[in-house]
Amino acid sequence: MNADPTPEHALPDAAAAPTVGSSMPGGSGSSETASTGFDLSTALGGARADDEERARAEVVFEADRLSVFYGDFQAVRDVSMQIHAKEITAFIGPSGCGKTTLLRSFNRMNDLIASARVEGGLRYHGEDVYGEGVSPVIVRRKIGMVFQKPNPFPKSIYDNVAYGPRVLKWKKSDLDDVVEESLTRAALWDEVKDRLDQSALGMSGGQQQRLCIARAIATKPDVLLMDEPCSALDPIATLRIEDLMRELKDEYSIVIVTHNMQQAARVSDYTAFLTVDIDDESGQRTGELVEMDRTDRIFTNASDPRTEAYVSGRFG
Amino acid sequence: MTTSTSARPAGPGASHRGLQDPTRRPGEWAILQFLRGSATIAILTTAGIVASLFPAAISFFREVQTVHGVSFLEFATGTFWAPDFANPSFGVLPIVVGSSIVVVLALLVSVPVGLLSAIYLSEYAPARVRRIIKPALEVLEGVPTVAVGLFAFWFLRPTAQEAFPNLPWTGPFAILIGGMAVGLITVPLMASVSDDAMRQVPQSLREAAYALGDSKARVAIRVVVPAAISGIVAGIVLAASRAVGETMIVLLAAGAGNPNLSFNLFAGVQTMTAFIAGKATGDIAQGTLIYDTVFAVGSLLFLVTLSLNLFAIRFVRRFREVYE
Numbered sequence: 001m002n003a004d005p006t007p008e009h010a011l012p013d014a015a016a017a018p019t020v021g022s023s024m025p026g027g028s029g030s031s032e033t034a035s036t037g038f039d040l041s042t043a044l045g046g047a048r049a050d051d052e053e054r055a056r057a058e059v060v061f062e063a064d065r066l067s068v069f070y071g072d073f074q075a076v077r078d079v080s081m082q083i084h085a086k087e088i089t090a091f092i093g094p095s096g097c098g099k100t101t102l103l104r105s106f107n108r109m110n111d112l113i114a115s116a117r118v119e120g121g122l123r124y125h126g127e128d129v130y131g132e133g134v135s136p137v138i139v140r141r142k143i144g145m146v147f148q149k150p151n152p153f154p155k156s157i158y159d160n161v162a163y164g165p166r167v168l169k170w171k172k173s174d175l176d177d178v179v180e181e182s183l184t185r186a187a188l189w190d191e192v193k194d195r196l197d198q199s200a201l202g203m204s205g206g207q208q209q210r211l212c213i214a215r216a217i218a219t220k221p222d223v224l225l226m227d228e229p230c231s232a233l234d235p236i237a238t239l240r241i242e243d244l245m246r247e248l249k250d251e252y253s254i255v256i257v258t259h260n261m262q263q264a265a266r267v268s269d270y271t272a273f274l275t276v277d278i279d280d281e282s283g284q285r286t287g288e289l290v291e292m293d294r295t296d297r298i299f300t301n302a303s304d305p306r307t308e309a310y311v312s313g314r315f316g
Numbered sequence: 317m318t319t320s321t322s323a324r325p326a327g328p329g330a331s332h333r334g335l336q337d338p339t340r341r342p343g344e345w346a347i348l349q350f351l352r353g354s355a356t357i358a359i360l361t362t363a364g365i366v367a368s369l370f371p372a373a374i375s376f377f378r379e380v381q382t383v384h385g386v387s388f389l390e391f392a393t394g395t396f397w398a399p400d401f402a403n404p405s406f407g408v409l410p411i412v413v414g415s416s417i418v419v420v421l422a423l424l425v426s427v428p429v430g431l432l433s434a435i436y437l438s439e440y441a442p443a444r445v446r447r448i449i450k451p452a453l454e455v456l457e458g459v460p461t462v463a464v465g466l467f468a469f470w471f472l473r474p475t476a477q478e479a480f481p482n483l484p485w486t487g488p489f490a491i492l493i494g495g496m497a498v499g500l501i502t503v504p505l506m507a508s509v510s511d512d513a514m515r516q517v518p519q520s521l522r523e524a525a526y527a528l529g530d531s532k533a534r535v536a537i538r539v540v541v542p543a544a545i546s547g548i549v550a551g552i553v554l555a556a557s558r559a560v561g562e563t564m565i566v567l568l569a570a571g572a573g574n575p576n577l578s579f580n581l582f583a584g585v586q587t588m589t590a591f592i593a594g595k596a597t598g599d600i601a602q603g604t605l606i607y608d609t610v611f612a613v614g615s616l617l618f619l620v621t622l623s624l625n626l627f628a629i630r631f632v633r634r635f636r637e638v639y640e
């Protein structure tokens with residue numbers, strides 16, 4: 001219905017950027033994950049692992065020794081991982097291990113923090129997200145985000161959902177349809193269809209969060225980053241949002257940060273476990289990726305003892 | 317001052333009975349009364365102003381009615397203001413229009429300049445720049461208005477005529493210059509109230525807009541300004557209120573004494589404040605008609621300012637209801 005004016009995934013300097021052949025089946029990429037992938041394929045028998053890898057859709061994000069700093073403080077160190085399309089990837093780990101920081105580096109939200117700085121590589125469909133000439137504004141149009149606390153604009157429900165389409169200057173005549181479709185996908189349409197012109201601030205917290213999801217998917221971004229989207233919600237609202245994520249999965253790639261182990265186990269296909277490494281001398285706390293694997297394996301058969309300890313509740 | 321009335325060491329678990337604080341001090345009562353008294357001073361001042369203005373104003377209307385046969389309607393709609401002429405005329409429109417022109421001109425300057433400054437300060441300026449600009453604005457706010465009036469009359473007016481010699485400048489005064497000078501001195505008020513309002517807007521709203529791929533300028537205009545609108549409108553009304561009441565600048569730059577209804581921006585036009593300041597110089601005797609006239613205009617001014625401020629309060633409250 002509404003064609004995005006720019007070609008599918010291209011960041012502005014698409015022509016200039018050397019395109020890395022994305023997602024070679026089986027090659028789970030860079031250093032850290034590669035080693036985990038290796039262990040697994042030997043453990044489970046190469047053939048089966050290969051089939052599994054081949055079935056996965058293309059790689060959306062590829063982080064290569066990605067580090068994030070706030071001034072001199074290194075919040076995240078050398079994270080290498082791949083995130084595949086049309087999957088739900090969960091980030092879990094103790095508080096302060098840099099889940100939010102890492103997530104926000106994926107759509108360059110950290111650019112808004114003056115002291116924040118990124119090192120290492122981050123590729124989005126093969127294109128360097130931090131490459132020269134890449135516009136963070138364009139990056140964010142393709143990679144949507146839902147925040148921990150619902151943050152609807154103090155505008156009407158309609159205007160909230162229509163905000164993104166208006167930024168992209170979509171045709172006015174299409175807005176009604178876009179708003180209805182997004183609210184329907186966010187399982188909110190029936191509750192609000194009669195009060196679209198009322199302030200979004202009059203809604204309950206769970207409704208507001210679903211509105212924020214509707215707002216984020218209205219422009220049909222390629223990826224949805226969600227930072228603890230259910231932490232302010234009651235269990236019923238949480239389950240609704242989880243249903244919603246499962247439903248959105250066939251169109252979007254979703255990365256979710258969560259402190260809720262059951263949630264990660266329930267909704268995600270792949271899980272990355274991060275932890276805090278405390279330097280013995282300086283006492284500096286730096287976030288690191290311990291391992292990333294299929295969610296069922298992380299929860300039942302993790303290869304790193306720290307992961308096992310964390311998911312079984314003996315840590316953090 | 318006496319301290320605790322009972323120094324009994326009663327820990328919270330000492331007794332299950334008695335929810336009263338045994339250490340309540342009489343000093344607190346005195347402090348409360350003192351604070352209450354301070355707050356009352358403002359109200360008393362307002363009441364005092366009303367009490368001094370209104371009786372003279374009432375006697376003005378009674379006298380123009382009986383002596384000069386001028387009804388309230390003729391007062392409110394008359395277009396010739398010459399209360400101290402040998403053959404006096406009491407049509408107040410010329411000075412009301414004069415004040416209105418000043419307000420409009422002042423807002424035309426202070427709203428855009430103040431709002432843009434506020435957007436710059438709140439959304440763009442690095443902390444270092446803010447630290448310089450904020451106090452600089454306050455200095456401008458603190459310049460005595462009589463100095464600004466002199467500057468407008470002796471510098472702005474001749475400079476404007478040199479720059480635009482073809483405009484129909486008439487006489488030494490120009491309400492255009494007066495109104496714009498009033499606008500300049502209300503820029504800091506407008507900028508600072510709007511800046512405060514915009515900085516109150518939660519960062520999470522900006523992040524929501526950035527995450528949708530919006531650009532910085534549009535986030536400022538489409539998210540921050542609307543979310544801060546109640547504060548901004550309050551700033552506009554305060555600026556208007558300040559402009560209506562501004563005296564020295566308009567007296568010096570736009571003059572006093574022109575009795576005609578005039579919309580000529582390039583000539584002197586009398587305002588309500590300039591009329592009062594021009595007349596109330598001490599040589600008018602209490603109880604005379606001209607004395608009462610000054611107070612009648614003063615009452616009118618008071619009512620205008622009051623209704624502006626009431627409007628601001630209502631407006632802010634309405635937006636609070638919608639947005640909070």
Ligand SMILES: Nc1ncnc2c1ncn2[C@@H]1O[C@H](COP(=O)(O)OP(=O)(O)OP(=O)(O)O)[C@@H](O)[C@H]1O
Pocket residue numbers: 070073075093094095096097098099100101102113115285287
């Ligand atoms: N804006 C900032 N400036 C400086 N340091 C920051 C900033 N934001 C986060 N940090 C630091 O970076 C580290 C990682 O923080 P982050 O918020 O990414 O952790 P998290 O894993 O999301 O934690 P939580 O589970 O509590 O949300 C922490 O030590 C934190 O103090």
Ligand SMILES: [Mg+2]
Pocket residue numbers: 099100101227257
């Ligand atoms: Mg976090």
